[in-house]
Amino acid sequence: MVLIYIDNADQEIKNASHEAICYGAALAKQLGTSAEALILGNVNEDLASLGKYGASKIHQVKNSALTHFDSKQFATVISEAAKVLGASVLVFAHNVNGKAVAPAVAVKLGAGIVTGACALPKTDNDFVVTKTVFSGKAFASIQINTAIKIITINQNSFGVLMQDANALVENLEINVPVSNLKITSVDKIKGEIPLTEATLVVSGGRGLKGPENWGILLDLAKALGASTACSRPVSDSDWRPHHEHVGQTGLQIAPNLYIAIGISGAIQHLAGVNRSKTIVVINKDPEAPFFKAADYGVVGDAFEVVPELTAAILKSKGGA
């Protein structure tokens, strides 16, 4: 059985977990087995509806001690659940919590693990998973040699497919150890889609010359319904908040569309965005290295091009 861990940070199930279920369901089909999901704690969502992503059963460990993500505690519960349920493959989203718990589960189950997978494994003779390495600059095919296998799947690399189905929701009794972490504050950015979950991203660099010029970028983001990001020099100069920094040392994202405005495309920046499906680069310097990594390029002054693009998008939306 393929068991998919559902990350329910703040009682909310994010797109990364929907995608993990879809991936697990496709893998289960390939292996001729069932896809079931595991959720820890209570959640304000209709769990049966998660069947639409392909899980036939949702196992829920309800326990008042499971109020907040704690890697050590969750790893213990997930490992016990996997043993009780007889899981042969475990799938996690490669998001913050998935990365923090899956390798610990691998130790507890004596399982081989591949983190950051970007496709379904090849399972004809052995079990070989392809993952991104060198910060998205290459792929590695890795064979898992153990009976139990664990995969974390890169966000927005497999996609979400929906069908018309409901899952059976069952209670699972597992001993839950106490957490030794005390959460003292949670600070969430209100009203924005987290960058790692965004499908459309508009990003600005030093070419915009100063924080006072961000209006044209924000207008474009608003017209598209996109999230905003920035390059490292921009966040280092405090033109934009640090949580918007994408790149090698910032967030690594993989949206469907990444529009880079006034970003030259240093290799460290590309490492954070090179898994984007489509990249548009707007830069007045035709020699900017980012053009080599782009699908579409506009050589021109951002202060003229960006408002034109915003107008064109609004026009196309109005006309549709």
Place this chain on the structure above:
Amino acid sequence: MKILVCISKTPDTTAKIAFAEGNTKFDENGVQWIINPYDEWYALVKAIELKERDASVTIHLVTVGGADTEPIIRKALALGGDEAFRVNNTSNDSMVVAQEIAAIAKQGAYDLILTGKETIDYNSASIGAMLSALLDQNFISAAVKLDLNGKIAIVTREIEGGEETCETNLPVIISCQKGMAEQRIPNMRGIMAARTKPLNVLEASISAQNTTIKSFELPPAKTGVKLVDPTNMDELVRLLKEEAKVI
């Protein structure tokens, strides 16, 4: 107070990524090696900052790799480690690396184990969580801030769409990222001192591999950028809609 910092050797961030021996090995020709940036800038420098505030802090370094990792260990010692351990195991399976580090950690009874949030070569992001299970200690991932108050660690970590702060008793394992500390450059005194600091070499004790790398592959080359006339943004919108189908 004893701190163990896990150090990994990685290619420089600007290194050309290519493969050799029928795409089964990373091509090391002409590659400059560095301390994995997350291990150096954030984990190691954070440990050094803690030592600067409290002289009783001892910083040990551990790396798992061949003799070719010694230059980066010397650099880490020059930055401010007190003593280093190298386990002579060249496996690239995270579980093997974690087990080797766990054996060192058990000997040393550390209050704090710091790792980078991931390495920039294999991007496994696994060592901290694995150590947590192997040592039965708390683990806090993707930390951006750390303060100590006696035997309590106060840690701020990244969560989806924000940050949270938590407290836990030592010992604890923490994986570090941007925000923890600022990059430093070793000074001449540190470089001289590093020559005589102990670098202990231990033989590999773990051999069973849970995973095996079969091959590497480079992504297909971009077919080339399609340039759009800057005065014709309607065309760009059309391409994004009809060709790329992303809006």
